[in-house]
Amino acid sequence: MADLGNILLFFLFPVSVFTALTALAAGITKRRGLLEAARRGAYAAFAVTTLAVLALEYLLVTSDFSIEYVASNTNFALPLFYKIVALWAGHNGSLLLWTWIVTIFSAIVAYQHRHKNNDLMPYVLFVMATTMVFFSILSVFISNPFQTLYQDFGNTLQEFTARDGHGLNPLLQHPAMVIHPPVLFIGYVGSVVPFAFAIAALITGKLGSGWIHTTRRWALTTWGFLAVGIILGGKWAYVELGWGGYWAWDPVENASLLPWLTSTAYLHSVMIQERKGMLKIWNMALVISTYLLAIFGTFLTRSGIVSSVHAFANSGLGPAFAVFLSMGIIFSLSLLIYRRKDLKPDEEMESLVSRESGFLFNNLLFLLATIAVLWGTMFPVISELFTGDQITVGPPWFNNIMIPIGLALLLLTGAGPLLAWRHTSVETLKRSFGWPTLGSIIFIAILFAFGIRDGWALGSFAISFFVMWTIVVEFVKGANIRKKNSGENFFLAMYMLSRKNTRRYGGYLIHAAMVVMFVGFTGNAFNTETRAEVGEGDSFQLGPYTFKALTIIDEQNDNYSSQTLEMEMYRDNRLIDTISPQKRFYFASEQPSTEVDIYSTIREDIYAVLSGMNNDGTKVIVQVYRNPFVSMVWIGAFIMGIGTLFAMLPNLRESKAGGE
Amino acid sequence: MSYFAYLIGLSFLVWIVLPLFKKDSTWISLYMEAEELADKKQRVYGNIADLEFDFAMGRLSEEDFKIIRQSFLSEAGRVIEKLESQKSSKLMDRIKNDLEHLGKKKKKKKSKKRTAVFCTECGTENLTEAKFCMKCGKELS
Incomplete structure (x- = not known):
């Protein structure tokens, strides 16, 4: 199976080179035959890469440890599910996934435009095929996932099969990790x-x-x-x-x-x-x-x-x-x-x-x-070039720059849609901005009265309030106008309004999502944490919460051994939940990993980490964070996804091509 | 197993090379100026729709609305005029072409498609696809 995958993957190289060349020739000569050949090239590239991916999956699932990639990223005891997703756990495999997605997209584009855009298509295929050529060179010649294991026997190198694999990096054994790479790669x-x-x-x-x-x-x-x-x-x-x-x-x-x-x-x-x-x-x-x-x-x-x-x-x-x-x-x-x-x-x-x-x-x-x-990310490299030392700029540097920029962008999110195209007069400005501005000022005053003193946080909440207000007004006002003209009820009017210009209202939905996420980001200003060494029966405080350690449990399975601290969490003497952070040690990879336990509400997350034993081995060290509004980030992301999907819906009746 | 893989790979190679040996033809690039004009027309219509929306939402004074709308309408008029003149010159080309091919057999009649709509306000002749009168800006039904 490794041979099959390797050979098919190898064919990607000539196929993509051929596609790039015929596409270019088609663009210059405008000959249909050449364009058809380039199009077929895109389909064939997709086909061979798909077969290669399937072959690698087969090797992963059947634990063929004669293959280096399989041996370094999986082991026998790994659950089947993680064996499948190990395709993108390591460098070579994830590069193959990248390449595969390029070929999928090329094939889709080639198919979508098989009867149209003849003038553009040759060059489109040329660019996509060139990208394919590059990634096929990487996957085939430099980082081949079908590479077999070799061992030095005296003076000859021989293929050999490992008894068991290294296992999947414990950090990657998490559901979010399963979909994060493919989604990001797409x-x-x-x-x-x-x-x-x-x-x-x-x-x-x-x-x-x-x-x-x-x-x-x-x-x-x-x-x-x-x-x-x-x-x-x-x-x-x-x-x-x-x-x-x-x-x-x-x-x-x-x-x-x-x-x-x-x-x-x-x-x-x-x-x-x-x-x-x-x-x-x-x-x-x-x-x-x-x-x-x-x-x-x-x-x-x-x-x-x-x-x-x-x-x-x-x-x-x-x-x-x-x-x-x-x-x-x-x-x-x-x-x-x-x-x-x-x-x-x-x-x-x-x-x-x-x-x-x-x-x-x-x-x-x-x-x-x-x-x-870009500057902050590359600064270590740039500084090394000039001073010989890698100087890393930390999160504070980024926060200092990005918080003001982010807030200014958020403000524009609310203000921009209130401005008319071409020209907005002062009088209409007053009308559009008056109430939301006044509302935000009152909102700041209320927050201030409740004891919030962080300047950035106050600014962020005020802007979020302003933007949310303008977005709600956009929907309500638009729906009311439509209701008056069409006689529909309010909700139908709002639905019809947004369906008639999905890009505009999908965009507003995404803006609203950004506001929700910014509230989540702002929560960072109020994070608190504590660290405690506890034995069974000990308790400690964080803000209004009391944590009481119940037991420490040691367990073991084929994949890892674990130590779990079970704690009860009280607020005002009322039991809220049991929280049990865990520390694991994976056998195959010989790596420890922490499994945090999070008690999450809209208002705040209680986040507990088991760091390990203290020096004399009598107590465990536990770190507890209280992070306000973190859930807002995930909720915002969800709304953002919905907004994006909505914006992609076709408009109902395209007669008045609108949008902004 | 590896023979099988070579077989699959090679057959794909053959399959993609085949079109090169077929009887071939070339395609003709679309007329670019017409595309550009159609683009412009789309843009002006979109602008008018946005302007009306902005006005309805109260983002624009009535005075600004009237001035800007008028300028859009005349722009739309100009674009459509150009588009039409191009269409008819293209039509003339085709008719000439057809006539040459037909010889003296038949004189092709000019297409009757160009019906017009008259503005109820000022009586100006507008094109069927026009939404507003190109002279006075009244909405055409």
């Missing part, structure tokens, strides 16, 4: 589709809104997957890493945030191009950056140039990625410069106070955020 890889169409538009000079319309849904889908993938990563870090938080500005977390920032900027600025024919170069630049940053993120995770909890060990792919990235940058930049004259704006900005300028500020802030995160 988000990463998805950026290749808008990129391919943008490049095709640049090459052919068909720079109208055609390519934008074609890729609108792709851009939105991949944006949504990226967002959900990032948050799932946060959720995984929160429940699995045991340091009490979900986001640490870790290089790999940042790497996934970067393309999300640029694609969010794009989803907004593209509306200006649709309405005013402006920002054409900028939109191109954003689509190109998103793709390059996605590749960069993959590079960062695998090159070992920065250290991270999420990174794979140094895999020696650094130089290959560096070459591919530089080629991408040079190629796209030269195309942009070559077409700069055709990308001139059709209209000029008319007023500083208008929807357009709101979008401009939004883009400026996203650009700042991208640069800041």
